[in-house]
Amino acid sequence: MSAIKxxxxxxxxxxxxxxxxxxxxxxxxxxxxxxxxxxxxxILELGIPFSDPVADGPVIQKAFKRALANPFSMDTxxxxxEKIHSLHPHIPLVYLTYFNPIFHYGFExxxxxxxxxxxxxxxxxxxxxxxxxTDELFKSLKRRGVDLIHLVTPATPLNRMKAIRDFASGFxxxxxxxxxxxxxxxxxxxxxxxxKTTKEVFSLPVSAGFGISAPDxxxxxxxxxxxxxxxxxxxxxxxxxxxxxxxxRRKLEEYxxxxxxxxxxxxx
Amino acid sequence: xxxxxxxxxxxxxxxxxxxxxxxxxLTEALIELEETYNKLRKDKKFQKDLEFYRRNYIGRPSPLTxxxxxxxxxxxxxxxxxxxxxxxxxxHKINNxxxxxxxxxxxxxRRIIAETGxxxxxxxxxxxxxxxxxxxAIFMGEEDLxxxxxxxxxxxxxxxxxxxxxxxxxxxKDATSEAMRDWALNxxxxxxxxxxxxxxxxxxxxxxxxxxxxxxxxKKQFKKENDKLPDAVVACVGxxxxxxxxxxxxxxxxxxxxxxxxxxxxxxxxxxxxxxMLFGKTGxxxxxxxxxxxxxxxxxxxxxxxxxxxxxxxxGPEHAHLHSTGRVKYETVSDQGALDAFMEVCRVxxxxxxxxxxxxxxFAKDLAKELGKKKDILICLSGRGDKDVAEVAxxxxxxxxxxx
Numbered sequence: 001m002s003a004i005k006x007x008x009x010x011x012x013x014x015x016x017x018x019x020x021x022x023x024x025x026x027x028x029x030x031x032x033x034x035x036x037x038x039x040x041x042x043i044l045e046l047g048i049p050f051s052d053p054v055a056d057g058p059v060i061q062k063a064f065k066r067a068l069a070n071p072f073s074m075d076t077x078x079x080x081x082e083k084i085h086s087l088h089p090h091i092p093l094v095y096l097t098y099f100n101p102i103f104h105y106g107f108e109x110x111x112x113x114x115x116x117x118x119x120x121x122x123x124x125x126x127x128x129x130x131x132x133x134t135d136e137l138f139k140s141l142k143r144r145g146v147d148l149i150h151l152v153t154p155a156t157p158l159n160r161m162k163a164i165r166d167f168a169s170g171f172x173x174x175x176x177x178x179x180x181x182x183x184x185x186x187x188x189x190x191x192x193x194x195x196k197t198t199k200e201v202f203s204l205p206v207s208a209g210f211g212i213s214a215p216d217x218x219x220x221x222x223x224x225x226x227x228x229x230x231x232x233x234x235x236x237x238x239x240x241x242x243x244x245x246x247x248x249r250r251k252l253e254e255y256x257x258x259x260x261x262x263x264x265x266x267x268x
Numbered sequence: 269x270x271x272x273x274x275x276x277x278x279x280x281x282x283x284x285x286x287x288x289x290x291x292x293x294l295t296e297a298l299i300e301l302e303e304t305y306n307k308l309r310k311d312k313k314f315q316k317d318l319e320f321y322r323r324n325y326i327g328r329p330s331p332l333t334x335x336x337x338x339x340x341x342x343x344x345x346x347x348x349x350x351x352x353x354x355x356x357x358x359x360h361k362i363n364n365x366x367x368x369x370x371x372x373x374x375x376x377x378r379r380i381i382a383e384t385g386x387x388x389x390x391x392x393x394x395x396x397x398x399x400x401x402x403x404x405a406i407f408m409g410e411e412d413l414x415x416x417x418x419x420x421x422x423x424x425x426x427x428x429x430x431x432x433x434x435x436x437x438x439x440x441k442d443a444t445s446e447a448m449r450d451w452a453l454n455x456x457x458x459x460x461x462x463x464x465x466x467x468x469x470x471x472x473x474x475x476x477x478x479x480x481x482x483x484x485x486x487k488k489q490f491k492k493e494n495d496k497l498p499d500a501v502v503a504c505v506g507x508x509x510x511x512x513x514x515x516x517x518x519x520x521x522x523x524x525x526x527x528x529x530x531x532x533x534x535x536x537x538x539x540x541x542x543x544x545m546l547f548g549k550t551g552x553x554x555x556x557x558x559x560x561x562x563x564x565x566x567x568x569x570x571x572x573x574x575x576x577x578x579x580x581x582x583x584g585p586e587h588a589h590l591h592s593t594g595r596v597k598y599e600t601v602s603d604q605g606a607l608d609a610f611m612e613v614c615r616v617x618x619x620x621x622x623x624x625x626x627x628x629x630x631f632a633k634d635l636a637k638e639l640g641k642k643k644d645i646l647i648c649l650s651g652r653g654d655k656d657v658a659e660v661a662x663x664x665x666x667x668x669x670x671x672x
Contacts, residue, residue, distance in 0.1 A: 051569075052568050054452075104549070104551060125291050125292070126289050131287055131289060155294075178293060178455060
């Protein structure tokens with residue numbers, strides 16, 4: 001069983017927060033990661049900043065902009081990842097990245113170095129399963145035991161889900177709503193059914209993301225999803241408090257505790 | 269003779285470039301678009317409707333003008349102009365928006381959106397929005413809103429909502445990203461009218477197909493007039509829709525030299541130009557694999573051009589392919605060169621060209637000398653420059669006193 005999959009064998013839904021690496025700098029984001037893990041994160045998603053994040057809403061766009069104000073290099077990303085991994089080696093780390101920076105770095109080299117840095121999965125929102133590069137990357141990651149985590153959306157029909165199945169491992173990132181990343185007040189009423197179908201098709205854990213921010217939302221969705229992914233709400237805490245590292249750390253840890261606590265004891 | 273066209277319809281690739289690299293939420297809409305278009309392109313009623321609007325609304329065929337005065341002034345090859353500036357709305361962009369509006373109607377979409385740089389595509393989209401009664405939203409960078417105020421006003425008068433984009437560099441690249449985000453949110457009732465031969469498959473093919481009328485008409489008109497083909501064809505390239513439309517009919521005519529002119533801007537450093545063919549590397553931007561101006565970390569570098577329509581850090585994937593095969597030669601012209609050509613064409617030929625096209629004129633001036641008097645150069649005059657007059661007047665230092 002992969003390290004990611006083993007997280008989902010627990011009786012509660014996994015809490016998967018997200019941070020953008022480099023925001024506001026490469027040292028402090030290690031602190032944010034540490035705070036979220038101490039607060040109860042089960043898996044941590046690390047965003048690699050990209051200049052043109054078309055699948056992201058304003059909060060993460062701004063985070064990337066702040067991150068890219070620092071000199072960007074993939075080697076710095078990998079070193080930062082390694083620091084986070086060495087602090088909490090038992091917590092699986094997953095990259096969320098747009099394809100261009102890793103294509104540019106060379107994805108065989110990237111896959112190798114990411115694995116060494118402690119990465120156990122990758123989510124690439126602009127790399128659909130049906131491209132030649134996915135085929136190549138999937139093989140490269142599979143050789144190293146790194147999962148390629150695919151997104152499934154309300155617009156993904158059953159036949160496409162079945163086709164994605166051959167390239168998916170770790171867990172499925174279920175996009176709860178149309179649009180881009182960002183906090184939303186209401187959750188679609190048929191989400192439970194859609195997640196149920198997705199679980200049946202893939203035989204993999206299904207984590208829900210896009211739009212989730214509050215503990216009560218997380219608790220509700222955890223009734224049927226194997227994991228809860230929260231990006232923009234976490235990133236907003238960093239946006240609002242990043243200039244005061246002590247306060248920001250504390251807020252992130254408290255937020256992680258509140259979400260993680262709401263997920264405890266759920267029977268799926 | 270082997271065909272130059274390497275487009276594999278099934279996969280949407282042009283050689284190594286193209287494809288569909290977009291967020292999963294958009295994939296089904298792109299597949300629906302591809303399937304609808306594949307049916308419509310063979311549908312007689314659709315072709316008849318398209319022809320109707322081309323003739324009676326756009327005003328096609330656009331004329332081919334022999335530019336006698338420019339020919340004389342430049343002292344070399346004969347200069348011929350394909351007059352896309354004389355289309356309704358003033359540019360080639362309307363060829364594509366009419367076609368895509370008909371597709372959107374066939375798909376039952378009620379809302380259309382678009383990105384725009386110089387505003388010509390925005391105006392053309394707002395126009396079809398009014399004509400076919402779509403709810404219309406146009407995304408435009410704040411910097412471009414400043415440079416192209418006239419077009420922003422035209423869009424609003426035509427009933428479109430103009431949404432200023434302040435993220436990133438606040439130009440075309442960011443307007444495109446924002447339009448993609450809107451489409452992801454409203455994909456069930458909205459069609460995104462991509463304005464150039466860019467974006468995920470099938471957009472580069474669809475836009476090229478709606479623009480290829482430019483080259484097809486030119487070829488016919490030139491042959492009729494001269495009983496031969498032109499020796500060289502020149503077009504400006506940002507995303508590359510007027511150029512692709514112009515080249516397509518000539519791709520298999522190997523004796524016709526094809527030139528694309530990109531914005532050399534104000535220098536060769538990153539951020540100073542939009543010369544994708546010269547400085548770009550293979551990458552992934554806005555859903556397609558193409559040449560992209562990027563830094564050592566794979567981050568897209570903001571592009572610059574005096575012309576809002578050319579400052580895009582990528583290029584259509586079919587252009588990237590034609591560059592790699594060498595079929596089309598891509599060159600650059602600086603901001604200053606374009607401004608000089610703009611003024612020269614105004615005063616010599618009595619035509620105010622779009623600043624985008626002024627790049628093509630400046631290159632053609634040198635080419636005319638190089639080729640000599642026995643040759644013919646065809647320039648795609650992609651649009652008129654009304655939208656640019658205030659910005660050019662500011663840049664060349666024309667004060668109100670000079671104008672009186």
